[in-house]
Amino acid sequence: MGVFEITVLGSSSATPAYNRNPSAQIINLNEHFYLVDCGEATQNQLNKFKIKSAKIDTIFISHLHGDHYLGLVGLLSTLHLNGRTKEMHIIGPPELKDIIDLQLKVSETQLRFPINFRATQVDYTEVVFQNNDVIVETIILNHRIPTTGFIFKEVTRKRKINTEKLSEYDIPLEYIPLLKNGIDYCDKFGRTIANAELTFAPKPARTYAYCSDTIYTEHFLDQIEGIDFLYHESTFLHELLARAQETFHTTALQAAELAKKANVKQLMIGHFSARYKELDLLLAESQSVFPNTVLAVEGQHYSL
Ligand SMILES: [Zn+2]
Ligand SMILES: [Zn+2]
Incomplete structure (x- = not known):
């Protein structure tokens, strides 16, 4: 069975804090690299953890809060300067295309590589990417601005x-x-x-879901039912439930409740508020409901 591994590059919400960076993850599926969200300084994180950015061929952006995409144009610029000619797939909200285009236009940059842009929408889930290894579907999240999560379903191997x-x-x-x-x-x-x-019979296909950012909602429960690995944001402890609801975020307890209801095999919590220096209380809170919880730790690999 080929590799299916998640590497966390950023676990902080809103701003960098306590050496934690804003959201980004690398998914390595059979040595194909997918980047999910690209917060500020994602390229520094890639360097730090010795992941070659040239290997990334597809980038998924969940929404246009800065902590999820402000590193994107920087990364694209570096790839351009390094001489990349291979096409890059970018999947994200429609306005992301305008943002990239404007930044390139004002710096009079003509990228050496083509961008194949696919806009997401939040009216219904859809397949936004597909190749021989994986099918990626959007998950409609409920946040202050249009936001999608992504579910990566390994293509079932042949017999x-x-x-x-x-x-x-x-x-x-x-x-x-x-x-x-x-x-x-x-x-x-x-x-x-x-x-x-x-x-x-082939080994069962593995599934990973990325859900950030969102208020607690069960409307995508069917989509994540029984999956191998769920990443769900847990910005706050449950004592700050009111704050979580106000800002359309989730508490560690709620993420655990969702994981339990969906019968997922493992839960990873992340997108931690800058108010938490230590994360052990968030972990303990989640584990009190869903024992098989792990923290998103930058540089750590999680194998499926
Ligand atoms: Zn965020
Ligand atoms: Zn957000």
Whole structure:
């Protein structure tokens, strides 16, 4: 099974605080790198954790609060100066395109690489990206401005050939691609051998959801039901519930309640308010409801 790993680059909400940076994460899926949100100084974080920015081919931006995208034009400029020519996919709110275009225009910069921009919207969920490894769907979040989360669904692998059975039944090699796709074998005498007899089932596809920023809401519960790994913002402790509601954010307790209701396997909390120097209370609060919670720690890898 290939690698499916999340690296946290930023775990702070609103402003940098206590050496914590604003939101950004790298998803490595089979050595393809996806960047989710790009807060200020994301490129410094990439350098610090020795992740080559040239490997990133797709960037997802959840919303246009500065702590989620102010590092984007800086990163694009560096890639340009480093001579990138490979196309970059950017998925985010429609105004993001205008922001990028204006910044490039006033600096008279003509990027050496094309940008393939896909606008998100918040009326309904949709597939916004797809390749051989992954399908990415938006999650409609409820924040002060239009915001989407993203759910990364690994494409189900093909079935694995049982080579012993292949020679036992003397099956021609040209049937292998069909068998991998689950098709039964039918020999020249019209005898059918069930696919399950000749192949092994693939490992289940893994799923990761990124939910930041949002007030507590259960309306996307179906979408995250039973997933492997959920990142959910937990800006405040529950004692500041009123503040969380006012600012359309979530408390650690609420994130844990959502993870529990959705039966996810593991929860990562992040987007911590600058008021918290230590994060142990946030972790303890979440674990009191959902024990399998981890903190988003910058530079740490989380494997699925
Ligand atoms: Zn934020
Ligand atoms: Zn926000």
